[in-house]
Amino acid sequence: MTDNDTKPRALTLLGLGDMGTALARTWVTAGHPMTVWNRTPGKAQALAAEGAAVAASPAEAVTANTLIVLCLLDDASIGAVLDGVDLTGKDLVNLTTGTPAEGRDRAAWAEERGARFVDAGIMATPSMIGVPEAGGYVFYSGSRALFDTHRTTLEVPAGARFVGEDPGYAALHDVALLSAMNGLFAGISHAYALIEGEDIAPEDLSPLLSEWLGAMGSFVGDAAERLTSRDFTTGVVSNLAMQVAAGGTLLRTAADQGVSAELIEPYLQLLKERLDADPAAHSGEDTAGAITLLRRGPGR
Numbered sequence: 001m002t003d004n005d006t007k008p009r010a011l012t013l014l015g016l017g018d019m020g021t022a023l024a025r026t027w028v029t030a031g032h033p034m035t036v037w038n039r040t041p042g043k044a045q046a047l048a049a050e051g052a053a054v055a056a057s058p059a060e061a062v063t064a065n066t067l068i069v070l071c072l073l074d075d076a077s078i079g080a081v082l083d084g085v086d087l088t089g090k091d092l093v094n095l096t097t098g099t100p101a102e103g104r105d106r107a108a109w110a111e112e113r114g115a116r117f118v119d120a121g122i123m124a125t126p127s128m129i130g131v132p133e134a135g136g137y138v139f140y141s142g143s144r145a146l147f148d149t150h151r152t153t154l155e156v157p158a159g160a161r162f163v164g165e166d167p168g169y170a171a172l173h174d175v176a177l178l179s180a181m182n183g184l185f186a187g188i189s190h191a192y193a194l195i196e197g198e199d200i201a202p203e204d205l206s207p208l209l210s211e212w213l214g215a216m217g218s219f220v221g222d223a224a225e226r227l228t229s230r231d232f233t234t235g236v237v238s239n240l241a242m243q244v245a246a247g248g249t250l251l252r253t254a255a256d257q258g259v260s261a262e263l264i265e266p267y268l269q270l271l272k273e274r275l276d277a278d279p280a281a282h283s284g285e286d287t288a289g290a291i292t293l294l295r296r297g298p299g300r
């Protein structure tokens, strides 16, 4: 069968938590013959009523189909579930969140067992699965041949973005985006804490925050260009010396408001570190120059 065939392909899904159940439901609804397995069998009942076959064991579920999708809690649970199961000739798609190193190790593990492998990082919540207008998608990396074979099936629950044959790259993209999100959430948390107890309603600050953060989105592309060119000084409109001075204002305001600065202080400290290292060289820089200080080791 080629990927252009319109007949929905059969697949197996291991793991019916919130995410696994949402994924399985979109495939069943789209007419894909599905075999599912979950450690706690009761979670498969609703899907069985919708047409999924429920396997009694991971081995039985894996035997049923070539395409095997994993959506378990973490990498350790994959080892627990598939230990001793024959994976020869199988195509494993791992939607379980993990680190890049876990993705690479799992790819080697799958290859040793005669299986093709792609790792994945889901950029969606369960409520966004099967809802194209919600904008969720999944990063994939590893075996390009596997991805091309099953792309149409993989795109049923959410959009698919292949980011390279290095099986660690899906997780690396996933973690990069989630890390940025956490920094954003930290800043938003600090902003709301600053106005707590004042005569400013969070609902009134909310649209201002959204608008401001949207306007600051241009930093993302600007920083990328500077990191590639290593030019941190051309066309700078908010220079580092000014940003460090303004950072002092942020910290003094936090103290005056009785708010811990623990969520914003590390970033402001990094900017100061960059400036102090060589004020003459760095005072006119863009803040993107401070990114170069973050790598503390050689990496893998």
Ligand SMILES: NC(=O)c1ccc[n+]([C@@H]2O[C@H](COP(=O)([O-])OP(=O)(O)OC[C@H]3O[C@@H](n4cnc5c(N)ncnc54)[C@H](OP(=O)(O)O)[C@@H]3O)[C@@H](O)[C@H]2O)c1
Residues within 6 Å of the ligand: 015, 016, 017, 018, 019, 020, 021, 038, 039, 040, 043, 071, 072, 073, 074, 076, 077, 080, 081, 095, 096, 097, 098, 122, 123, 124, 125, 126
């Ligand atoms: N939910 C989200 O918003 C979201 C978004 C993006 C990515 N993800 C990722 O998707 C994966 C699943 O998330 P989820 O929301 O479905 O989590 P969940 O609701 O907590 O479900 C976890 C699943 O893993 C199974 N499991 C855990 N430990 C196991 C073990 N030792 N052996 C066998 N099965 C085990 C659970 O089985 P039992 O039912 O028997 O406990 C359940 O099927 C995670 O890696 C998560 O990071 C989730």
